[in-house]
Amino acid sequence: MFKELEPMGLKDADIAEQSLFATGKAERAEKESDQELKEKAEKEAKEYEKDSLFDKKYECPICDNRFKERTVRTGKTRLLSTDTDLRHKYRAFDPIKYDIIVCPKCGYAAMGQRSFEGLSSLQRKLLREQVQANFKGLPPMGEIYTYDQAILRYKLALYSSIVKRSRASERAYMCLKIAWLFRSKSEDMKPTEEKYEEKQLKCKSEEKSYLEKAYKGFDAAVQSEMFPICGMDEMTFNYLYADLSRRTGNMEMAKKMLGMVLVSKSATSTLKEKARTLKEIIREEEDQKEQNQNKKLG
Numbered sequence: 526m527f528k529e530l531e532p533m534g535l536k537d538a539d540i541a542e543q544s545l546f547a548t549g550k551a552e553r554a555e556k557e558s559d560q561e562l563k564e565k566a567e568k569e570a571k572e573y574e575k576d577s578l579f580d581k582k583y584e585c586p587i588c589d590n591r592f593k594e595r596t597v598r599t600g601k602t603r604l605l606s607t608d609t610d611l612r613h614k615y616r617a618f619d620p621i622k623y624d625i626i627v628c629p630k631c632g633y634a635a636m637g638q639r640s641f642e643g644l645s646s647l648q649r650k651l652l653r654e655q656v657q658a659n660f661k662g663l664p665p666m667g668e669i670y671t672y673d674q675a676i677l678r679y680k681l682a683l684y685s686s687i688v689k690r691s692r693a694s695e696r697a698y699m700c701l702k703i704a705w706l707f708r709s710k711s712e713d714m715k716p717t718e719e720k721y722e723e724k725q726l727k728c729k730s731e732e733k734s735y736l737e738k739a740y741k742g743f744d745a746a747v748q749s750e751m752f753p754i755c756g757m758d759e760m761t762f763n764y765l766y767a768d769l770s771r772r773t774g775n776m777e778m779a780k781k782m783l784g785m786v787l788v789s790k791s792a793t794s795t796l797k798e799k800a801r802t803l804k805e806i807i808r809e810e811e812d813q814k815e816q817n818q819n820k821k822l823g
């Protein structure tokens with residue numbers, strides 16, 4: 526192939542081992558191994574998730590059915606970071622997928638064992654009439670739950686929660702956790718997935734709609750309940766409420782709540798630090814918005 530180059534000192538034999546398209550091959554091999562690495566990491570994460578779970582036994586207070594529920598072993602989660610709305614991000618998998626207990630026979634669902642078992646006789650009556658009487662069964666779920674399956678379980682718990690007339694804070698917290706699951710789902714989505722952009726937009730709008738529900742729910746809770754609310758003291762609650770205000774576009778309320786945290790004598794220094802960071806984020810977002818408006822006006 527390169528015979529005519531030989532007088533110039535370049536010998537065919539020297540590169541005979543490499544093909545003309547060797548670079549292409551090498552690149553493809555690199556991409557393939559990249560893909561392989563990603564798939565391997567994903568497989569390992571799934572194995573880790575499976576190994577982190579065990580079956581816990583429950584007895585349903587509505588229909589007496591005995592069943593097992595996938596539960597996260599203690600010490601199996603590794604915290605990576607915390608979002609401004611207090612959502613914990615973990616390595617390998619999101620344990621909040623497993624916080625809901627659902628009776629597969631009657632459809633009664635709740636968040637956590639105490640809530641699942643602690644029912645008054647009126648609540649049992651309501652759940653029997655409005656959930657058990659109508660429930661037709663759960664769709665099949667694997668050893669580990671997808672985000673969509675986890676969201677479905679939260680919606681069942683939310684449904685039971687409304688039927689049993691539980692506190693607004695309980696429902697608000699469930700809505701917040703559904704929003705977090707949509708966020709996890711969007712973070713975990715692969716760009717190679719079909720209709721990626723469309724699915725991302727859907728996730729974002731679902732997340733926002735559940736954040737709005739949580740915001741409304743916590744607003745109702747603070748007017749009718751005593752602290753601690755969902756395990757939060759007043760200042761932690763105010764901080765969370767500030768971030769939910771920001772995320773739902775209520776900037777004045779967000780600033781007002783942050784102001785309360787920053788001057789409070791009972792807020793811890795860690796919480797005040799979080800409040801300062803959030804105040805900075807709000808300032809940057811407002812600057813950005815102003816710049817965009819100026820651009821539009823030309």
Ligand SMILES: [Zn+2]
Nearest residue numbers: 585588628631
């Ligand atoms: Zn049941």
